[in-house]
Structure formats: structure tokens, C-alpha cells
Amino acid sequence: MARKPRVEFEGAVYHVMCRGNRQETIFKTDKDCEIFLDTLEEACDRCGWKVHAFALMGNHYHLLMETPEANLVDGMRWFQGTYTQRFNSLHKVWGHLFQGRYNALLVDSDGDYFSAVATYIHLNPARARCFDLENGKLTDYK
Structure with missing residues (x-):
């Protein structure tokens, strides 16, 4: 079954x-x-993307981004492919890094x-308990 095409348009904002x-x-x-x-x-x-928020979470990432041009698909293909190549080269591994297709919610x-x-993206490290919630602050998370 074919996948639904991505919704892309100028000025779109995606999670x-x-x-x-x-x-x-x-x-x-x-x-x-x-x-x-x-x-x-x-x-x-x-x-030409604008990133408004992000969180890197060990086994996944979140971005809140704006695309002034309708270029999410082409840009994400380049971005994830390039990061995968750089990651694999650094760690001397090969193959897929990401699980399936990225999610992009308008x-x-x-x-x-x-x-x-x-707010959801910025609080993700707190919900995942990636730092000491009792004695730390959200800004302590790298």
C-alpha cells in the first residue's frame, strides 16, 4: 500500500x-x-528552515521547524541521510540509523x-527523567 504524500507548502510549521x-x-x-x-x-x-525548538533524546529527536519554501521532504532526505553517513563514519558502522519514516505533524x-x-518538546527531557528533577533544573540538560 502506497504511503500518503507529505503535506508541504510555503510557510508550513511542523513537529x-x-x-x-x-x-x-x-x-x-x-x-x-x-x-x-x-x-x-x-x-x-x-x-531556509527556521528551527523554533528542539530536543535530542538519546534514541530520538524532536524539532519544531518552519519551512519558508515547500521543501520538507527534500531537506529531510538530505539531513537524515547526511547525519547517518557522518554517524556511521565516526562509529565505524554501516546501515540504517533511523527507524522508518520520520513523523511530521503540521x-x-x-x-x-x-x-x-x-513546551512539549522542551519538557521532553524532564518527562523522560534525563536529569535530576529533585536537585536540578531543565537548563541542566545538555
Whole structure:
């Protein structure tokens, strides 16, 4: 059964997320996070994307991003493919890094939903208990 085509249009805002293949980690080291963010910055430069919020969560990531041009599919193909190549090269592995297709949910940028999605993304590390909630602050999460 064929997949539904992605909805793309100028000025679209998306909540994009993707997990590691077999739910394995996609950020083994701080260097991986740095490479991911550098690759994301390159994708933004190439595509004109604007990232409003993000969270890197070990085995998955979340992005709240805007596409001034209708180029989500082409940009994500380049972004995830390039990060996978860089990750595999660094760790001397091969094959798929991401599990299936990334999820991209349209976000209404005019309403309260945009703020709710940004809050959800920023609080993801707290919900996953990725830092000491008793003695720490959300800003302690890298």
C-alpha cells in the first residue's frame, strides 16, 4: 500500500520527530549531538528552515521547524541521510540509523498549539527523567 504524500507548502510549521532503528541510540556521545546540530544548521542554510525548538533524546529527536519554501521532504532526505553517513563514519558502522519514516505533524503557528508543541518538546527531557528533577533544573540538560 502506497504511503500518503507529505503535506508541504510555503510557510508550513511542523513537529518533526524520528527514532533510532530498533529504538537504538542515535546520539552515543556529545560529539554525535554536535554533529547532528551542525548537520541541522547546514540543512537550515540549504533549505531556509527556521528551527523554533528542539530536543535530542538519546534514541530520538524532536524539532519544531518552519519551512519558508515547500521543501520538507527534500531537506529531510538530505539531513537524515547526511547525519547517518557522518554517524556511521565516526562509529565505524554501516546501515540504517533511523527507524522508518520520520513523523511530521503540521502545527498551526497562529494559535496556542504552537506554544503547546514548543513546551512539549522542551519538557521532553524532564518527562523522560534525563536529569535530576529533585536537585536540578531543565537548563541542566545538555
